[in-house]
Amino acid sequence: MELGSKIRKLRLEQNRSQEEIAQACGFTKSLLSKIENGKTVPPIGTLIRIAESLGTKISMLLDDNDFNGTVYTPKASNMEKMVQTDQGYAFSAIAAKRPEKLMQPFYFVVQKGKTGKRTFSHFGQEFIYVLEGTMIYYVGKEEYTLNAGDSLYFDSVENHKYVLVSDEVKYLSVFCSDTNG
The missing domain is CATH 2.60.120.10 (Jelly Rolls)
Structure with missing residues (x-):
């Protein structure tokens, strides 16, 4: 699943509006819409704020796997x-x-x-x-x-x-x- 789609999915699962998340993050609803629709990839700081407002970690937005052991990354x-x-x-x-x-x-x-x-x-x-x-x-x-x-x-x-x-x-x-x- 793409980054924007993951953000939208988490937001909708929490029954939260784009306006609510955007306000919590300190940016516009328009920017969040562009992110969710894959029209822009925001900087890391913005992704961190989005993840925090959704009550998750940035790593959950960047990867689908759910693994809690040692991670080797070649x-x-x-x-x-x-x-x-x-x-x-x-x-x-x-x-x-x-x-x-x-x-x-x-x-x-x-x-x-x-x-x-x-x-x-x-x-x-x-x-x-x-x-x-x-x-x-x-x-x-x-x-x-x-x-x-x-x-x-x-x-x-x-x-x-x-x-x-x-x-x-x-x-x-x-x-x-x-x-x-």
């Missing part, structure tokens, strides 16, 4: 499941088959000149580890230059954004939205 599998967003980057959820996890790791590939200048903010904490390339990452009013091997851990409710220095950056980002255990 490299080839990650490359096959890359999702291209309208924000100029592609991502793949790692270990998406396990729905009840405390954190959600993602693999990102971002290309210079294709991403917007959007600032993100969502509940939880985030960890970033740069695999290849260089980017400047802003958290609040602080600026960090991240090269391959560098990492950053921050409260993701703080406004954050990035600017690429190299033509392409590949990085791992781990989100944890349940900070209360």
Whole structure:
């Protein structure tokens, strides 16, 4: 099942309107409609807000399987499941088959000149580890230059954004939205 269809199915199972979910997420009903109809793929922060408003984890929106054991994700599998967003980057959820996890790791590939200048903010904490390339990452009013091997851990409710220095950056980002255990 496609991402938008999963969101619509969960929303309808809960007898909730698009307006209600959109308001809870802080965006328009029109945007939610576009997401549900597969006309746009939102950024990760938006998906996290949708999942939280529906009382689920982002991994449940990205994978149909219900598995609570050890999850092995081969490299080839990650490359096959890359999702291209309208924000100029592609991502793949790692270990998406396990729905009840405390954190959600993602693999990102971002290309210079294709991403917007959007600032993100969502509940939880985030960890970033740069695999290849260089980017400047802003958290609040602080600026960090991240090269391959560098990492950053921050409260993701703080406004954050990035600017690429190299033509392409590949990085791992781990989100944890349940900070209360």
